[in-house]
Amino acid sequence: MTERQSQPVSSPSSPQRRRGKNGDGDKRHDAIYRAISDAIIEHRLKPGARLREDALSDVFGVSRTGIRKILQRLALEQIVTLTPRRGASVTRPTADEAKDVFDARQMIECGLMEAVARRITAADIDELRDMAKRERDALRVGEQSTAIKLSAAFHERLAQLSGNATLADFVARLCSRSSLILAVYGSSGHLGCESHDHDELVRHLEAGDGERAKTFMSRHLKTIESSLSIVEEEDQTPDLYRIFAE
Amino acid sequence: MTERQSQPVSSPSSPQRRRGKNGDGDKRHDAIYRAISDAIIEHRLKPGARLREDALSDVFGVSRTGIRKILQRLALEQIVTLTPRRGASVTRPTADEAKDVFDARQMIECGLMEAVARRITAADIDELRDMAKRERDALRVGEQSTAIKLSAAFHERLAQLSGNATLADFVARLCSRSSLILAVYGSSGHLGCESHDHDELVRHLEAGDGERAKTFMSRHLKTIESSLSIVEEEDQTPDLYRIFAE
DNA sequence: GTCAACGAAAGCGTATACAATGGGGTCAGA
């Protein structure tokens, strides 16, 4: 749609003073958004990491204006924190936030299971199985980053299958934030979802048993949450910020 | 709200080349955000209304940069639609979106009632009663705009009382979008919530009866939804966008 | 008379420039 089929006349006299990337439109911005978002979700950017606008604009070759737009979007999704004069950094969720997020997932994801079981098709089941398999493979090879992202993608896709785009969007947000929570409070040993859980969940959905899928999802989420060690570690670098300010 | 009361100190030596509003920080932006958001929620800006950046920057006295930031935020909350080269306009929800929003409200707001009933205090009850009363008063006087906003505020406050900030935020989003849905699909006679419903809801919460509050909230939302006449009226200005593109 | 094509204007997208604030480093004094 945005591709120029007609060769632009573009007065040949004008030397390209711009870095000649005007044609892309906002495709570029979306790509950058996803690049940063993925890096955060995959824990390649850890909570607390600073995201300087200059550095990002250098890396991606767009000016700070575009970077700021992306950063604001990430901030609204609460995976980046925008401190007024200090710039952006990867959000470090508090224990309260972690509890809220998992409670919200309990309510929404479990509540969605019934609709998913009703509407799911054979192709959907294949897709979910494939995602679960790729997640397992990634885990086996040791690619934790990929596994984390695939795990979140599984939950997101599941929510989409409910047919409710709004709630699916909420779930996507919650999954992103969950990834951050795992980065902060998760023990490094396992990273949240056991992929066998995902397989079993698909099995229940295939059987059309929404009720069982719901209870299983509830247990699944509880398992993840209880595997976290949610203790506001105020040890090194006592984080006086959280104690007094905020 | 939008009037600048305090003349900025604006170092006397420097000739005010800027329009001397540097002191405020981003308080100003938040005020503008709320001004636009309120105008939309109160139906003073109707769905489909165009929001030109130049005009807004003139009205509020900030440059287009700040306006764009605010518009993006509103777009992410889905009460403003950002068409790539056409600018911003107040979102006109589709019938599908309307259904999604009300289904989501059913799930989340009803699911929250139990926690609210458990945690609510006497002061909270007084506050809710006051809000319900002000809503009724506004309706009686004929101030529909105020009534609409108060109704949304009631639901938002209720969600906040659950203690889950994340879900409360979701509810706030859903209420904003609901206001848009009412603007498009609501019959002009009544505007969604009957304020007596809110009073009865508070009564159940006061009694600590979360179960009954939950079922009542469910019926309350169903009443609102069924009062809508959700028919994609493709009459005037046939909205060819939705038919072909998108 | 109608349709199409060209031109001008308006409005959005992006970059860059400038100002202000906060932090860190250094120097001085106790």
Place this chain on the structure above:
DNA sequence: TCTGACCCCATTGTATACGCTTTCGTTGAC
């Protein structure tokens, strides 16, 4: 040596300028 204050630099906040796309109006031709 430690503490406090001051200054400079790094980094963000905001505005403005410029180019491009889109749209609307006008004119010409069929």
